[in-house]
Amino acid sequence: MQWVTTTQVLEELRTSPEAEAWHRFCDHFRPVMVKFAKQLGLSATDAEDAAQEIMLQFFKAFREGKYDREKGRLSNWLFGVAKRVILNLRGHQPLERLIADKTTGTSFWDLIQDDHSIKQSWDAQWRQMVLAKCLDQARREFNPKVFEAFELYAIQDKTVDEVAQRFKMSRNAVYIAKSRVLSRLRQLEQQFE
């Protein structure tokens, strides 16, 4: 998948009426919405529907110019839409609540009760998505050896010597790999938000 920044996606969506822009936008945000919807107790099909609905509502509002990037992060704005749509859908679905209530009483419903925790859950999902996308992109951009050295040393807490020996590179090269990949990840991250 080609790397596009969020700005680019939104810009395309605003200017180009073509379906391709819409699809790109969907590809970009759909997975996180589906995941979030499922976590709030929707079935897979319902979650897909919810994601579609969320994006349509967002698109409408966006076209009407209600969303201003300067005023707030896209993530927060999407959350507002998503919450409304999902809770609305969930209202018609008593099944799992019924069964969950019948059982031990420590179901997912008890864990997510208030808005605060729903928001936290959303943020976590969003952040995961961002990091996953950035890591994917970075993996593509860097030499595999460099990226793996970074992964082992920086993330998986292997010692410098171990990593250096494994990839037959100098200690300094490991440090450089870490620094370079991290800097790039930060750039990608900013592009995405």
Add this chain to the structure above:
Amino acid sequence: MNCFELEAIERYMSGELKATERDEFEGHLKDCPACMAKVGEATTNEKLLTELRKFHKESLLLSKYSKAGIESTDRAQTLVGERYRVIRKVGEGSAGQVFQAIDTVLERLVAVKFLRPRSSPNGADAEAWQEARLMSRFNDPNIAQIYEIGEIEDQRFIMMEWIDGLPLTEAWEGLPLQQKLRIYLGVLDGVAAAHRRNIIHRDLKPSNILVTSGLKPKVLDFGISLETSPLEGIEQGLYRGTPAYSAPEQICPPVKIYPATDVFALGILLYELLTDTHPFPQTSPEELFESIRTEYPELPSAVREKTPIPLQNICLKALEKDPHKRYPNAQSLSDDIHRYLRGEKVWSRPSYLTDKIHQDVFYHRQKLKVWHDNELLTEKELDKLDNIYERMISPADLSIIEARKLSLSQVCLYLGGWIVVLGSFVLFYKTWDHISIYWRPVPALVATALMGIFGLVMWQRKDYRLSVGFLSTANLLIPITILLTLGQWKVLSPANYPWGTESLYTGLKEATSHVVVGNIQLFTSSLCWLMFSLALLRITRSLIFVVFSIIAFLALLTTCYITAGMEKWSPDIIAGRYLYPGIVLFVAGVWFDRHAYTKYAWPLCATGLALIILPLSIIAGSENTLFGWLYRRPEFLSETEHQLLSFVCNGVFYLSLAGICRLMGTRLQRVLAQVLNWLGPLHILAVLRMLDNKEYDLPEFHYLIYRFLLPIASIGFVFGSVARQMKSFFFSGLAGIAASAHKFTVEHLDKFFAWPISLIITGIFCMFISWMVPRWKANRKLRRKE
């Protein structure tokens, strides 16, 4: 001044630089904006890095690169697909994670277990997967059902029944012993059902057995338990299971798994049931393995005083170190516990106790030899004691001993059976004008069918003792019932098949005076009897049916012989022909035995003895004076008095013969003496029967006393034999009861048609009592124990 390398910045940030180096580095930073920028960037990167590490640790971000398995409900949801909605994670073990989910199609709760990815594919893994597949095909109320198994993205999962329950040991806390046993038997049923399909659990433990609110146990994780990861410290690939519930063969190489491996874990559970403690209380795995391999647990009765000893023996047998000494599978363990609950003898003899006996016996026997050498013991005493010890260390199978032993309930069983046989026999030789001839055989047919069906059902339920009683009764009923049916319905009647009608037919006609039975009918019933006996022998492989088969075969042979017209049924002829060869054969047998041809001596002696006993009894029993030279009737004796004297003479003769045999002292002679001893009580009863005869010149009230002598003595023999296990008296008593019943029928109930039916009903009632009483007694015993 040169700029520092990245390494120095890294080390500075992580605080690894020494104090002097740090001062130097910080000094440089003040002057070098480039380095300052690098540090600033590193600090910002560090924040991102912390986040990345956090996600890595939660195995969310990098789950597909790691082998940690499924950690979130999301990931589980994506794997199981749309039909199931994952609700929450309920547990995690070494084998994998378990989630609760809803099957949206069938609207039921399911448990989804994700197995850890395989470290290396091997045969055992494939086998376990195969077993899980097998398990999913059968449904047992005591096993959590597997609905589906599958593999998605290298992740194997098992969808199974959701059970709301407590782990076994928590569930039975504080319950009385009887209830605990009931739960435990449920577990055994489940495991036994799997064992029957050659599926071994390998990881039975309390947490794998959930007990529902109705106290129904459910065994989880069947056939998938091989998936557990190897324990650290033990050679890889060798150990699988839970240390505290492992059998010795599971932990020492070469690892071999049998159904008995599960029996060991079940033994540990039984130990916990009895004592509330673990038999191997060590905590570290090394110590635990050592004690599982080598140590015997403390006796449950030492831990908890009130432990029933049979249950203790069962538990110890299940905990044998050698899997071949344990119960072979869960079913036989369950059978033994059922036996205990019914109040019967438990068969298990844990080797821990028998080893001890063997050791002691060994020392004692050595001591005996020393005593004998010092002439403190005679040869005979030494032999006797040695024999006793020999029997102690190599006892016959307890099941056989138990079946041979007379108990009150067993006496009821056989007495009841005998009464049913008698009732049917009375039906055979009495007229029944009250009912049409087509209905006459019905009571006997019904009784036979009932006995046969009951016997087979009991055999299926492994209640061998009762089963043998019922089947033996059915076996005795078969020839009588068939004769009765053929006679009443006039099938193969002598009118149409007149072969040899003058021989046995004539004799039977005289004896029964009413029923007309032809030789061909006799032949048919003997043939059916033989076939039925052989069928039972094949099903049960029990010694008693060998005996029945031989008798049936002899009966068939005799009727063949007579039907062919080769022999006429006449007491004097039989007596005259067979007594002399009998004596010759017997003497020859004794001669062979004394000259060490024991092999030939056995059949000679047995046949000889039979040929002596048969004519002698006929001579004494028949009213004619036969064999003038043997028992000549003096003028002053009436016929009856002469008969009585003949029986007394016979009895004395047999007992003297027994005495002589015993004096000769070989094994064969001892056995013969035992057989002859059986004739003693039989002759006592025969004499009593003779006394009840009005031909003596005695006052009237003597007859009144004599009349009741036989029945009272017979019943006394039957029930009195229980205390001292005197079977000769038991079976003579049965014969005496038959004789009394016969006399009673002839004299008083000749026309009372309900008499045989009431006999049959009484017999069945007796048998029913023998079945109920032990159960009731066991229940009461158990209640008192608690």
